[in-house]
Amino acid sequence: MAHGSSATAQRCKPLMSALVRLHRSFILLLCKKPPRKEQKEKSWHNSRNDCTQSNADLAIVNSNEELTFLKTRTENADYFVGLTKTSGMWKWIDNTDLDQNIFSITNRDNDCAVVGLSTTGTVPCSVPTRWICEKNA
Template sequence: MTAGQIQDNHQRDQLQRRDEGKLNNMSYDLQHLVKQVREIVKMMVRVRDLQCETDWKIFSGSYYCISTEKKSWTSSREDCIAKGADLAIIDSQEEKDLLSGLESSGADIWIGLTDNVQEGTWMWVDGTHVTTKYWADGQPNSKGGNQDCGEMWLKGTWNDELCSTENIWICEK
């Protein structure tokens, strides 16, 4: 091996070590960025989950929180469950008045009411049958035969609606 070849091999080895060092640094930087992104996502989830933590309203031993976004009935219920709650169950005029007063824009609001187990048999999300009823005139009508989820209209009257409709919702715990 000539002196030039030895020098070329030495330079190649130095370049290879330098490139490996750069790759290791880049790999470390990438891992660090991934870790930071994961932390940011965790913080965003905590912020979403805490949305209601400071805004829960109390009434007769229950806590209520109204969403600020719109989702289907099922997605709304999943959000409530993730917060350790469920969609609201209304068993009195006072509770209905309180809940209808939480939302002032007149938006429709998902509550924990459904007849998706048996058409025409309305039940709450906890499996109990509806005894106190605040249906709007002509409701429930199962328009089109597939309105299986309950929503609350302005003034607290109830309506049956397609479960895929996106509404705000009220969680209760």
């Protein structure tokens, strides 16, 4: 395992029950509070790089059930997910369009989406934030 993967494993908490509750073949990882002097929050791009070092990517929210699951596990902090605004259009990292019936964004002033305890929203992509990775099981 590469050094980056080991570091990610130490600061990312797997949500194994996501496999059962969401009927998906992914493991979701909440990434925060790294050991010692490492950053616990990163920009959206650095968060995505951290995920890809572990053969994962930022989470894509495909259902209301998954969104509810994430909201109940994010404590009182925002977490980046794989949704950004490019040329005025909201797209997931797999290039699918945003479904407002699942992931509603009311504040569209910024370019990167976050999920928190009871909300979804946006922050500037450069603002250090926690992040959620997902990887194939």
